[in-house]
Amino acid sequence: MEVIEKLKILSDAAKYDASCSSSGSKRSNSNGVGNAHYSGICHSFTEDGRCVSLLKILMTNYCIYDCKYCINKRSNIRERAIFTPQEIADLTINFYKRNYIEGLFLSSGVIKNPNYTMEKIIETIKILRNKYHFNGYIHAKTIPGCSKELIDILGSLVDRLSINIELPSNESLKLLAPDKKGDSIVSSMKYINEKKNKNKLEKKKEYFVPAGQSTQLIVGATKESDYKILTLTEALYKNFNLKRVYYSAYISVNQDKNLPMVTTPELKRENRLYQADWLLRFYGFKSHELLDEKNQNFNTLIDPKLDYALRNLDKYPIEVSKADYFTLLRIPGIGITSAKKIISTRKYVKLDYETLKKIGVVLKRAKYFVTCNGKYYTNASNYNKKIIYKELGYDNIKQLSLF
Amino acid sequence: MKDIIYLYDGTFEGFLTVVYSVFKRKILPKKIITNQEYHYNLFDKEEYIHTDFILSDKVFAGIKNISEHAMYNIFYAFLCDKNNKELIILDYIINLFRFKEKLIYMRNINSVLDVENMVKKVKREAHKFKGFVRFSKMENDIYYAKIEPDNDILEIVSRHFKKRLQNDLWIIEDAKRKVVSFYNKKDFVIVNKFSDIYERLIKTNKEIEYEQLWKCFFENVNIKERKNLRCQRNFMQKKYWKNILEVTK
Numbered sequence A: 001m002e003v004i005e006k007l008k009i010l011s012d013a014a015k016y017d018a019s020c021s022s023s024g025s026k027r028s029n030s031n032g033v034g035n036a037h038y039s040g041i042c043h044s045f046t047e048d049g050r051c052v053s054l055l056k057i058l059m060t061n062y063c064i065y066d067c068k069y070c071i072n073k074r075s076n077i078r079e080r081a082i083f084t085p086q087e088i089a090d091l092t093i094n095f096y097k098r099n100y101i102e103g104l105f106l107s108s109g110v111i112k113n114p115n116y117t118m119e120k121i122i123e124t125i126k127i128l129r130n131k132y133h134f135n136g137y138i139h140a141k142t143i144p145g146c147s148k149e150l151i152d153i154l155g156s157l158v159d160r161l162s163i164n165i166e167l168p169s170n171e172s173l174k175l176l177a178p179d180k181k182g183d184s185i186v187s188s189m190k191y192i193n194e195k196k197n198k199n200k201l202e203k204k205k206e207y208f209v210p211a212g213q214s215t216q217l218i219v220g221a222t223k224e225s226d227y228k229i230l231t232l233t234e235a236l237y238k239n240f241n242l243k244r245v246y247y248s249a250y251i252s253v254n255q256d257k258n259l260p261m262v263t264t265p266e267l268k269r270e271n272r273l274y275q276a277d278w279l280l281r282f283y284g285f286k287s288h289e290l291l292d293e294k295n296q297n298f299n300t301l302i303d304p305k306l307d308y309a310l311r312n313l314d315k316y317p318i319e320v321s322k323a324d325y326f327t328l329l330r331i332p333g334i335g336i337t338s339a340k341k342i343i344s345t346r347k348y349v350k351l352d353y354e355t356l357k358k359i360g361v362v363l364k365r366a367k368y369f370v371t372c373n374g375k376y377y378t379n380a381s382n383y384n385k386k387i388i389y390k391e392l393g394y395d396n397i398k399q400l401s402l403f
Numbered sequence B: 001m002k003d004i005i006y007l008y009d010g011t012f013e014g015f016l017t018v019v020y021s022v023f024k025r026k027i028l029p030k031k032i033i034t035n036q037e038y039h040y041n042l043f044d045k046e047e048y049i050h051t052d053f054i055l056s057d058k059v060f061a062g063i064k065n066i067s068e069h070a071m072y073n074i075f076y077a078f079l080c081d082k083n084n085k086e087l088i089i090l091d092y093i094i095n096l097f098r099f100k101e102k103l104i105y106m107r108n109i110n111s112v113l114d115v116e117n118m119v120k121k122v123k124r125e126a127h128k129f130k131g132f133v134r135f136s137k138m139e140n141d142i143y144y145a146k147i148e149p150d151n152d153i154l155e156i157v158s159r160h161f162k163k164r165l166q167n168d169l170w171i172i173e174d175a176k177r178k179v180v181s182f183y184n185k186k187d188f189v190i191v192n193k194f195s196d197i198y199e200r201l202i203k204t205n206k207e208i209e210y211e212q213l214w215k216c217f218f219e220n221v222n223i224k225e226r227k228n229l230r231c232q233r234n235f236m237q238k239k240y241w242k243n244i245l246e247v248t249k
């Protein structure tokens, strides 16, 4: 089979993985090819609006497993292909030198057994790192159930490792991916994290997964609520220091009695989860502040932070000339850039609404939730729950979300 | 008396020399503009300031002495394509000597905000181009790319590729400004486009194969059910497409 045929099949088969990030690693170029840029670089954008940063492909779409939600499952009849390690290495290095990509994201179906598959992935990356002296970004999948020794080797070659949990609970996993054991996924994440921590403690300089681990959760294939997903996410960040959790709105690729038929993916829901994830990682929010047993799912009409603010009006208005960084971040409409600017500006300049506007703070929403030097925004009425609800259309929203 | 207009050669050093003259003569010009852009007329009094590296170094050192951060801002802002950038930066420098390093955060002064926004614009575009540059491998193992950015980011982009592709020969042409960056495996130089050697570079057959492979990947990694052209164009504006292989028609 021609390389272009393989590429067609194996990039198509890899596209459902949401991860594309090339950030978090500072690999410098010591007389080889390439380096890793700490903040990551997007090289292109496909028609679905997603960033293309890495050559995202499967080594093969043959698989001995039969996960019900997966297009590559054993029982599907479809065109299959296998790249040789050399072919992948050549594609990567040639794409990289033309600046098409930032590096490689290599995943694979499981052939023969998990260890054999891992060995092939390792062989590929060894060609890149040792023969071509490639210092660009490499993200590889850990194959669930492979040996720890192989994780050690792969971890020393790549920038990021990921293992996809996909289904947010053990029950769902049992139902839809009976070959994959939740335990083996968790134990390899745990192993990688502990090894990283140990290296850090012992101040070892060796490369081991410098850009950390990530995972992906499928949204909408199973019945888990947003709350359940978000608490899982929170635990993953806390217990395993994951760098990123990706969410992928489910699209039906197979028919199965245990799976819903979804032709339009729940993109809004996916988006809300990303927003909430962001609030956990950078804004100091806890999952139970955003959702709880009673409110298990995000409001699709307003974003999680505004929703939080409207449910907690007693904690507002916030005084912008005094509030600390994380308190500022709780103001709807104020993000990281605005919060930082407010803090650095107010040291030297007395803040008023004019200045806030000038430095780029958008007051459209924020104005209901702040005071500036004791003054509530002049165009709005006094701080009053009813008025805020009305102005922001929250009354209608509340009614709507009852259905 | 007629308002004075200072003309200079468009280089950063040239601009700093103008700044020196302003401080020396204590007269604010009506405009500072490159001699290429300037149209002579009867009403203005113009004066060409010759770039003087000793004087520009003096200004550079003076600014850096007060604040490295401010120097960095001034350098980046100067690369911006904003109209009248010279007067804005001049105002910034005058204020810098008055308020010292805290000026950077005194965003109630217009030129401080303007400079901050100009820096942001330049950095943002430079970052984008670290991704959007597309090299073609030509005969004799030369990698060639053409860009047409809004701002003058060729030097920033060249510094990036000097690290990344240190063992390859490459050429990046800014077709808008008609300047070219040549890298010889040691360092790069940026010069005015002086001939058409790069028009004479020849693409190999192998190259066309790789272009097809890349386009094939680009098509297939897209998820049709998630089509969102607006989002695509937000991140990768149409104005850049003609030099980005996979989206040029």
Ligand code: SF4
Binding pocket: A063, A064, A065, A066, A067, A070, A071, A072, A073, A074, A108, A109, A110
């Ligand atoms: S192991 Fe991976 S590739 Fe194989 S069927 Fe399951 S999800 Fe698909």
